[in-house]
Amino acid sequence: MRIAGKSLVDGDAMGMALTTDTPLSFWGGVNPHTGEIIDRRHPLDGESIAGRILILPSGRGSCSASGVLLESIANGTAPAGIIVSETDPIIGLGAILGDELLDRVVPVVLVTPEERAAIPDGMPVRLLFGGSIEVGE
Amino acid sequence: MTEFSQLVLSDYERGMLDGEAGPAAALAMRILARMAPLYGADRFIEVTKAHIDGIVYEGNAGLAFAEKLADSGGKVQVPTSLNVMSMDRTNWRQLGQEEQFATNARRLGYAYVRMGAVPTFTCAPYQTETAPVFGEQIAWSESNAVAYANSVIGARSNRYGDYLDISCALTGRVPASGLHLTENRKATHWFRLHGVSETLQQRDDFYPVLGYLLGQSVTNGVPVVEGLTAAATSDQLKSLAAAAASSGAIALFHVVGVTPEAPDLEAAFQGKPDVDPVMVTPALLRSIRKTLTTSGTDSVDVVAFGSPHASLRECTELSELMRGRHARSGMQVYVTTSRAVKEILARTGVLETLETFGTSVVADTCIAVAPLVRPGAKVLMSNSGKYAHYGPGIIGVESIYGSTAECVEAAVTGRAEVDDSAWQ
Numbered sequence: 001m002r003i004a005g006k007s008l009v010d011g012d013a014m015g016m017a018l019t020t021d022t023p024l025s026f027w028g029g030v031n032p033h034t035g036e037i038i039d040r041r042h043p044l045d046g047e048s049i050a051g052r053i054l055i056l057p058s059g060r061g062s063c064s065a066s067g068v069l070l071e072s073i074a075n076g077t078a079p080a081g082i083i084v085s086e087t088d089p090i091i092g093l094g095a096i097l098g099d100e101l102l103d104r105v106v107p108v109v110l111v112t113p114e115e116r117a118a119i120p121d122g123m124p125v126r127l128l129f130g131g132s133i134e135v136g137e
Numbered sequence: 138m139t140e141f142s143q144l145v146l147s148d149y150e151r152g153m154l155d156g157e158a159g160p161a162a163a164l165a166m167r168i169l170a171r172m173a174p175l176y177g178a179d180r181f182i183e184v185t186k187a188h189i190d191g192i193v194y195e196g197n198a199g200l201a202f203a204e205k206l207a208d209s210g211g212k213v214q215v216p217t218s219l220n221v222m223s224m225d226r227t228n229w230r231q232l233g234q235e236e237q238f239a240t241n242a243r244r245l246g247y248a249y250v251r252m253g254a255v256p257t258f259t260c261a262p263y264q265t266e267t268a269p270v271f272g273e274q275i276a277w278s279e280s281n282a283v284a285y286a287n288s289v290i291g292a293r294s295n296r297y298g299d300y301l302d303i304s305c306a307l308t309g310r311v312p313a314s315g316l317h318l319t320e321n322r323k324a325t326h327w328f329r330l331h332g333v334s335e336t337l338q339q340r341d342d343f344y345p346v347l348g349y350l351l352g353q354s355v356t357n358g359v360p361v362v363e364g365l366t367a368a369a370t371s372d373q374l375k376s377l378a379a380a381a382a383s384s385g386a387i388a389l390f391h392v393v394g395v396t397p398e399a400p401d402l403e404a405a406f407q408g409k410p411d412v413d414p415v416m417v418t419p420a421l422l423r424s425i426r427k428t429l430t431t432s433g434t435d436s437v438d439v440v441a442f443g444s445p446h447a448s449l450r451e452c453t454e455l456s457e458l459m460r461g462r463h464a465r466s467g468m469q470v471y472v473t474t475s476r477a478v479k480e481i482l483a484r485t486g487v488l489e490t491l492e493t494f495g496t497s498v499v500a501d502t503c504i505a506v507a508p509l510v511r512p513g514a515k516v517l518m519s520n521s522g523k524y525a526h527y528g529p530g531i532i533g534v535e536s537i538y539g540s541t542a543e544c545v546e547a548a549v550t551g552r553a554e555v556d557d558s559a560w561q
Contacts, residue, residue: 039530089301090298
């Protein structure tokens with residue numbers, strides 16, 4: 001499957017899909033030292049985002065989420081890439097800071113809610129420069 | 138190739154990008170220029186105040202960024218207040234904060250002060266002299282503060298994440314988008330209170346629950362609440378804003394007859410409502426209230442007040458409930474507030490009443506951003522929707538949500554007795 005997404009933070013990345021329909025706040029929701037999701041009310045509680053392609057509607061909650069994403073990028077516990085179905089400035093900012101300050105790009109791609117829901121959890125996903133997404137082997 | 142050719146830039150803004158105002162302003166402007174498309178903006182507008190949330194120590198990457206900006210001569214271009222930092226500047230040792238952590242937290246705070254920010258260190262900047270006025274364009278961070286400034290004051294800000302906030306302050310610019318523009322401030326979701334008695338509306342535990350409902354129901358939009366008949370105080374609206382901004386991403390809400398952009402329903406919708414109302418019944422509120430509690434037992438180890446930072450009035454009301462009583466041995470009781478408020482409490486005797494009860498009155502910070510709760514504590518009780526929400530994830534405890542009076546009782550007895558009979 002190939003999806004023509006819109007690149008919010010451009011780059012290429014590969015990883016296994018980690019999908020959720022529930023928005024996630026990185027602040028209070030992710031431990032930046034381990035990459036573990038620690039929001040007890042979130043369906044992905046206990047999963048690790050490290051190296052995955054995190055696929056979710058958007059972030060939510062606190063403004064500190066961009067800082068947590070930046071620390072995750074610095075610690076090597078961030079997702080390899082992120083797919084959202086709403087333009088999310090807080091997640092985008094964390095990724096732009098990673099690029100500007102650490103020279104490490106976590107691409108962020110925008111798709112429609114239907115396209116997001118069509119990507120199965122655990123599938124290999126590749127994000128390409130320009131916003132294209134390849135799903136599957 | 139001209140970078141950012143899709144943006145309309147003034148000479149001043151282009152000059153900043155090109156380094157004419159120094160390397161810190163150049164980096165800040167570059168971050169803003171990359172962010173503008175994510176806000177759907179093709180130009181910038183001027184702001185006249187900033188509030189910085191990047192002051193919370195999250196790790197070395199954030200500290201390195203702030204020190205890089207300060208070391209390269211960055212200076213804020215507008216009056217800039219600071220959110221909670223990660224330590225109590227005077228009592229950190231007594232509160233058991235670690236030396237290395239305190240050193241990093243202090244360095245981070247100092248970096249922002251070197252850039253010219255005012256060391257307010259509070260998450261309730263709208264209750265200080267740094268509060269904006271109606272219609273003022275501002276670059277605020279801290280989700281509860283943004284929700285309050287937009288909704289209750291009628292100032293205009295989007296939610297600016299960590300490090301974008303300082304970028305706005307160093308340039309005096311924000312992307313022209315979102316809640317800075319009148320057309321985006323109209324209501325999109327309609328909530329009508331139905332059968333909610335004034336007795337319930339006047340309870341201090343009502344507003345966080347209403348806010349939590351709005352945050353859970355509206356992922357992306359502007360809710361308006363109709364049918365509030367009891368007068369709401371600044372503190373009640375503060376707790377509403379904070380809960381709405383924790384359970385969701387709400388940055389603006391209207392309350393008909395209460396908030397300045399909603400004298401009536403049509404004003405809130407900027408015309409005739411184009412959606413149907415959701416009925417907010419006591420039964421719905423009661424079910425939302427239950428979700429704020431995660432603990433399966435009624436045993437309480439920690440009781441916390443003050444998220445957002447407790448106002449002078451909240452501290453005084455709390456001291457009336459605590460006067461002449463004592464928290465149970467081993468109970469941790471926290472009131473988190475600003476240093477400005479704590480200094481007034483010390484002069485008026487309220488601080489002594491709170492401390493005699495067994496309360497740690499913590500300034501500059503809060504228990505969600507500083508690891509103050511001692512290890513071994515399992516259950517936190519709070520009257521704050523925000524503390525209750527972040528208990529399990531951030532603080533590492535189960536939560537019980539209750540009224541202010543119920544929280545004080547639990548501090549004395551060690552047991553939560555939450556009465557929801559008023560929520561009928």
